[in-house]
Amino acid sequence: MTDEVAKTVEECARAAKQAAPSLATASNEAIDTALGAMADRLLTSKDSVLEANHADLEKARADGMSAGLLDRLTITEDRLTGMAEQLRLLAAAPHQERSVPISSLDDGLRLVERRRPVGVIGANYEARPNVTVDVASQLVKSRNGGVLRTGSAALGSAQRLLDEVIAPALSAAGIAPEVIQLVPRAEREAAAALVSLPGLVPLVILRGSGESTRSLATEAATHGVRTLAHADGGGVLYVDEAADAETVRALVAGSLDRLGVCNRLNLLLIHTAVYDQLWPTISGALDERSVRPSLPPHEHAIGYEWALDSEHEATVTVARVADLTEAVTIANEQTSGLAAGIATEDAATAETFFDAYQGTGVFWNAPTRLLDGFKLLGVPETGINLDRVPGPRGPVTYTDLYVRQYAVLPAER
Structure with a gap:
């Protein structure tokens, strides 16, 4: 210096x-x-x-x-x-x-x-x-x-x-x-x-x-x-087997209105039981936003934050998961802990997801883009703090x- x-x-x-x-x-x-x-x-x-x-x-x-x-x-x-x-x-x-x-x-x-x-x-x-x-x-x-x-x-x-x-x-x-x-x-x-x-x-x-x-x-x-x-940032969306197709489409498209922000959709985890059924809807929502899915086998960490990649911002990581437990484990252990959402019509499943996810913001049938001071609290923010300590x-x-x-x-x- x-x-x-x-x-x-x-x-x-x-x-x-x-x-x-x-x-x-x-x-x-x-x-x-x-x-x-x-x-x-x-x-x-x-x-x-x-x-x-x-x-x-x-x-x-x-x-x-x-x-x-x-x-x-x-x-x-x-x-x-x-x-x-x-x-x-x-x-x-x-x-x-x-x-x-x-x-x-x-x-x-x-x-x-x-x-x-x-x-x-x-x-x-x-x-x-x-x-x-x-x-x-x-x-x-x-x-x-x-x-x-x-x-x-x-x-x-x-x-x-x-x-x-x-x-x-x-x-x-x-x-x-x-x-x-x-x-x-x-x-x-x-x-x-x-x-x-x-x-x-x-x-x-x-x-x-x-x-x-x-x-x-x-x-x-x-x-x-x-x-x-x-x-770090990057929103996670888990699509449960009880998810509504139109809700999923709206969440995917609504979470990708801006690509260079921390609370955009970054990782999409889809229950294997509905993957094939919902993929055409999800793929259409990604196409709507001109976003490319990164499909397995991934050559990057599953929680890699695309918003920080100036060459590949228009990308979302997509993966199958066996159940909610696998989805929430990935969200807790392999992402920043900024925000994760669940798409489901089952209230008990949503509550289980809420109890299990340890990150800063958790959402049920709502986009992670809402994790923003102005959108949540009605005033601007200085930033989003992800610490797991009091404060x-x-x-x-x-x-x-x-x-x-x-x-x-x-x-x-």
Whole structure:
């Protein structure tokens, strides 16, 4: 890592920490006003944002970026409008209670749980400029400062969003705009620098391809920095022998509307008793989405995530299974644990599947694409955490970005 890159990241972190108190002490009204202003500015600055995004796309095409990655990088007018709508919903969402009564103690004392901001939270993400707004808005709602770092492909779009949408909206609401920082460096070294500052940025949200994100999480651990990592994905669908053919068709097609996202259908497991009967329906749904089935014998791990393969994104792994037990064992042991669904008309079978699957999201006759903060919870997410330890799991939103403080007080008079 060069000294220049490390210095730039540290300067961003110090600026965010210095400005953080203006956000931590802001009123609920000021925060919601800032979020509403971001939504308004997204629309009034539409042409400028789309211009910056067009420049990023032109450069990415010239560099040979795959179609799936280009889709992630693209901001369309519809997507921009959707970003504004999500900001308005977030502004209208209730704030976390900052002090929650727990119990009464001896000697007339009472125990209260206080919820405090972390301080400054980092975020590292790849070529998805919409994540700049998603993460910044969640940090603002939770009263945390932020240091954002994105890949070189999306840096121009992200910088325009910060300069013309996020910072002016904060300033107009009386909040120091420096509280949200964007690292102005394209070097990958900036990501490593971001996870090495425990005194300034104790928590970093990591989103991106598996290997790079896992590597950053390991690097963060050596520096005592905690992470909320979203490294792997891939939805699983088990088609039970009691599945309805039309439901299966709709689930397969509905789960493949976008191929470069983590919660798309990745692995299709079909009960052997209905495989031949349902295959024409399933094959037709795959054809509808121009997706190729990877059939046995597989030359790859059965849980291989196609969304991360720029050469073969339009692929779904298909396999026969003898029963639910085999299907859920594969989903638990050979996939990321992001999400799995079952297609069946048998409620008892669905309940057995729900009890057996250990992953973050489980679905009955519903697509795994629903494992998304906005679709499930009505607010944007910072990412989807797959940890199997206590803490925020699944879509992480503003309601998760705090630390607990226990306070013992005299009895109320």
